[in-house]
Structures are given as C-alpha cells and as structure tokens.
Amino acid sequence: xxxxxxxxxxxxxxxxxxxxxxxxxxxxxxxxxxxxxxxxxxxxxxxxxxxxxxxxxxxxxxxxxxxxxxxxxxxxxxxxxxxxxxxxxxxxxxxxxxxxxxxxxxxxxxxxxxxxxxxxxxxxxxxxxxxxxxxxxxxxxxxxxxxxxxxxxxxxxxxxxxxxxxxxxxxxxxxxxxxxxxxxxxxxxxxxxxxxxxxxxxxxxxxxxxxxxxxxxxxxxxxxxxxx
Amino acid sequence: xxxxxxxxxxxxxxxxxxxxxxxxxxxxxxxxxxxxxxxxxxxxxxxxxxxxxxxxxxxxxxxxxxxxxxxxxxxxxxxxxxxxxxxxxxxxxxxxxxxxxxxxxxxxxxxxxxxxxxxxxxxxxxxxxxxxxxxxxxxxxxxxxxxxxxxxxxxxxxxxxxxxxxxxxxxxxxxxxxxxxxxxxxxxxxxxxxxxxxxxxxxxxxxxxxxxxxxxxxxxxxxxxxxx
Numbered sequence: 001x002x003x004x005x006x007x008x009x010x011x012x013x014x015x016x017x018x019x020x021x022x023x024x025x026x027x028x029x030x031x032x033x034x035x036x037x038x039x040x041x042x043x044x045x046x047x048x049x050x051x052x053x054x055x056x057x058x059x060x061x062x063x064x065x066x067x068x069x070x071x072x073x074x075x076x077x078x079x080x081x082x083x084x085x086x087x088x089x090x091x092x093x094x095x096x097x098x099x100x101x102x103x104x105x106x107x108x109x110x111x112x113x114x115x116x117x118x119x120x121x122x123x124x125x126x127x128x129x130x131x132x133x134x135x136x137x138x139x140x141x142x143x144x145x146x147x148x149x150x151x152x153x154x155x156x157x158x159x160x161x162x163x164x165x166x167x168x169x170x171x172x173x174x175x176x177x178x179x180x181x182x183x184x185x186x187x188x189x190x191x192x193x194x195x196x197x198x199x200x201x202x203x204x205x206x207x208x209x210x211x212x213x214x215x216x217x218x219x220x221x222x223x224x225x226x227x228x
Numbered sequence: 229x230x231x232x233x234x235x236x237x238x239x240x241x242x243x244x245x246x247x248x249x250x251x252x253x254x255x256x257x258x259x260x261x262x263x264x265x266x267x268x269x270x271x272x273x274x275x276x277x278x279x280x281x282x283x284x285x286x287x288x289x290x291x292x293x294x295x296x297x298x299x300x301x302x303x304x305x306x307x308x309x310x311x312x313x314x315x316x317x318x319x320x321x322x323x324x325x326x327x328x329x330x331x332x333x334x335x336x337x338x339x340x341x342x343x344x345x346x347x348x349x350x351x352x353x354x355x356x357x358x359x360x361x362x363x364x365x366x367x368x369x370x371x372x373x374x375x376x377x378x379x380x381x382x383x384x385x386x387x388x389x390x391x392x393x394x395x396x397x398x399x400x401x402x403x404x405x406x407x408x409x410x411x412x413x414x415x416x417x418x419x420x421x422x423x424x425x426x427x428x429x430x431x432x433x434x435x436x437x438x439x440x441x442x443x444x445x446x447x448x449x450x451x452x453x454x455x456x
Binding site: 002003004005006070072073076077078079081082085086087088098099100101118119120123125126129156157159169171172173174175176 | 230231232233234298300301304305306307309310313314315316326327328329346347348351353354357384385387397399400401402403404
C-alpha cells in the first residue's frame with residue numbers, strides 16, 4: 001500500500017541541488033532565481049524582509065513559511081482566513097500560523113492583488129489525474145526537496161499561499177482556474193516577524209492555464225533585505 | 229518555548245472518557261450522541277454509511293476522516309476544493325483526501341446545504357484571542373482527545389469539514405460568521421469508500437454566533453449503518 005509521507009518526494013528534480021549555502025542562508029541584497037519548475041528554501045531572521053518578483057508576469061509561486069525553531073508551526077491558510085475575515089490578504093495584513101501567530105507581515109504588493117489561499121499545491125496524484133503517465137514536477141515535491149536540500153524535513157504539506165494564482169470564487173461558490181492578472185516585474189514584500197524558513201516553488205503546472213494561457217512555467221526571483 | 233504538537237491537547241474534557249468500545253467500533257444501527265462541547269471518533273469499514281443529525285438545528289459539527297491504515301492520509305479541504313471546482317460539496321460529490329482519493333461519498337443532505345470548508349477548527353489560541361483566560365473546550369483538542377481515546381494520535385490537525393457552519397463569502401472575498409441555516413433534525417449521510425476513522429466534534433464555540441444567535445452549544449447524533 002502506498003502511504004502518505006509528508007517528507008518524502010514522489011520523484012526528483014534539480015531542486016535537490018540548488019540550495020543556498022549554509023543550509024539556506026541568503027546574502028542580503030542578492031537577487032536569487034527559483035528556476036522554472038523548481039523550489040528553493042531560504043532562512044530569514046526576524047526583522048528581515050523578502051521581495052518576491054514575477055519576471056514573466058504570468059508565473060504562480062507557491063509560498064510557505066515554517067517557524068525555524070519548530071517546523072510543526074507554519075503558515076496556515078485556514079487560520080489566516082479566520083483571522084482576516086476574507087480569503088485573500090493585502091498589504092498590512094498579518095500572515096498567521098497554525099498557532100495563530102503572525103509569522104509574517106504582508107508589506108507591499110505591486111500587482112493587482114489577486115492571489116489564492118484555497119487550492120492545494122499540485123502533487124504527483126494531481127498530474128496522474130490530469131493524464132500524465134510519467135513523473136511530473138510538482139510544488140508538493142518541490143517543497144519536500146527544498147527542505148531536504150537544507151537538511152530539514154517537511155512535517156506536513158501545509159496548504160500554500162499561492163502568489164499570483166487566480167482562482168475566482170463566484171456568488172454560488174464555484175471556482176475556476178484562470179491566468180494570473182499581474183504584469184512582468186510585479187512583486188510582493190513580506191517582513192519576517194519571527195525566524196522563519198521560506199519555501200518558494202515556481203509552479204510547474206503546464207496543463208491548466210494557472211501559469212498563463214500559454215502554459216509555460218517561468219522562473220521567480222527573490223531577495224532578502226533589511227528595510228532601513 | 230511552546231511548540232506545536234498535533235497529537236497533544238492543550239487541555240482536557242470528557243472527550244477522553246466517552247469513546248466507543250473496542251477502539252471506536254460502533255454497533256450498526258445504534259444512535260450515538262456526541263455531547264455538547266465534546267468529540268468522538270468512530271471506525272467505519274468501506275461500504276458503511278454514517279448519518280449525522282443536528283437535533284437542535286443550530287449546532288456546527290467539525291468533521292474529519294482519516295484513512296484507518298495510514299492516519300497520514302486524511303480528508304483535505306484544499307484538495308477537495310480543487311477536485312470539486314467549488315467551495316461547498318453537495319450530495320453526489322466525492323470527498324477526497326490529501327492523496328486525492330475519495331475516502332467518502334456525500335450521499336444525502338436534508339439541510340439547505342450550507343457547510344464550510346474554509347475555516348480552521350477552533351483551538352486554545354483562538355479562545356485566548358477571543359478573551360478567555362482559562363481553558364476553553366475547542367474542536368482541535370476534541371479531535372486530539374477523540375483519537376487518543378481510541379489509542380491513536382493525530383498526525384496533523386487537518387482543516388475540518390464544518391457541517392452546518394455558515395460562513396458566506398461575498399463578491400469581494402469577505403467572510404462573516406453567521407448562524408446555521410438548518411432546522412432541528414436535519415441530517416447528512418456519507419458513505420465510506422475506504423476504511424476510515426471519523427471524528428466528530430460538537431463545536432464548543434459560545435462567543436461568536438457560529439452555533440446560533442444564542443451561542444448555546446448543543447449535542448450532535450450519529451449512526452453507522454449499511455444501506456441495503
């Protein structure tokens with residue numbers, strides 16, 4: 001019987017080999033690229049900020065944050081929706097964990113503000129159901145591998161904060177998967193209120209139009225900095 | 229530092245002592261009561277059905293299902309919303325797990341069909357934030373205790389399927405916590421497609437009007453049966 005292991009990927013890609021040095025420690029002010037279809041984990045100290053940029057304008061970035069000193073505490077979209085009283089956060093909002101603590105503050109959004117908190121990260125099973133016979137890169141495995149690459153193990157697969165993912169909910173509660181509404185170069189900024197490990201996955205979805213009508217996954221850039 | 233342990237309750241109530249015999253094994257056709265503010269776990273074999281009844285008409289029931297042979301597989305609201313293309317399931321829908329397998333099928337709903345898949349189970353931190361100084365019964369601990377009472381440990385706190393919880397989402401994505409819209413005696417029926425452990429918590433929320441305008445938590449009834 002196949003069992004569910006939150007830490008173990010169902011397959012592999014270069015996410016396993018592109019970790020930042022020193023177990024995910026960034027050089028402040030340096031711009032890093034998450035290659036298309038891959039994931040990277042980066043450690044942030046409380047008070048630092050992360051700027052995440054969408055160079056193509058059509059790429060979704062699955063986004064997670066874990067408390068560095070207890071990986072069992074992580075951003076929780078179901079707790080976030082409760083604390084916000086809405087389904088999509090905006091600048092100024094606290095982004096809370098499953099302990100209802102504000103691990104991050106959402107500081108800036110240069111895009112139209114369309115992100116998603118409702119949809120699971122894509123995974124091996126999703127692509128099998130979409131007709132893939134072979135292994136397909138997926139955000140769940142990118143999360144697992146990005147953590148393994150810095151010596152950590154995913155304690156669970158939290159529901160991701162899907163940056164720029166456009167899943168409107170109509171008055172009847174129906175959802176649809178649409179292309180992102182942002183422009184090339186749009187970015188978001190989050191401040192770490194606690195020491196966290198951020199994981200970014202440049203979503204490899206190339207079957208539904210989540211990453212734009214052309215279904216062409218692209219890279220995502222990020223930078224860690226201190227706002228003086 | 230307080231860490232997050234998915235298996236360990238932050239406090240206790242009688243959930244620890246009201247387990248069904250033989251590690252949660254029901255007598256088919258027997259009606260059981262989940263006392264107000266408490267939780268119970270019950271084992272179902274594939275092919276059996278569960279009828280969950282709302283005697284008062286104003287009580288929310290937090291609902292989880294775990295695959296008996298691998299508790300790391302459980303109902304996942306974020307995977308469910310993806311598979312359904314909507315935020316609230318209706319009779320006929322498959323209720324899927326984090327492995328995207330239909331652990332249950334939603335068979336019958338005598339109520340107006342207003343349930344919730346967006347909001348986290350209430351927990352110790354939630355009641356502290358709502359102003360409680362002492363321990364307050366909560367659905368997260370009821371889940372933990374209901375599993376402990378049959379000799380199991382929660383591997384995570386999955387986002388619950390909140391039966392009869394009324395959290396409308398408006399066109400701007402804003403949510404609100406409203407009283408249930410069902411009537412006394414309304415019920416839902418789910419069929420187990422695999423061997424599962426169901427956990428029901430009669431939500432102890434008495435500060436917000438989730439359990440009705442009078443904020444009076446009430447019991448929930450259930451019965452396991454085979455539909456011939």
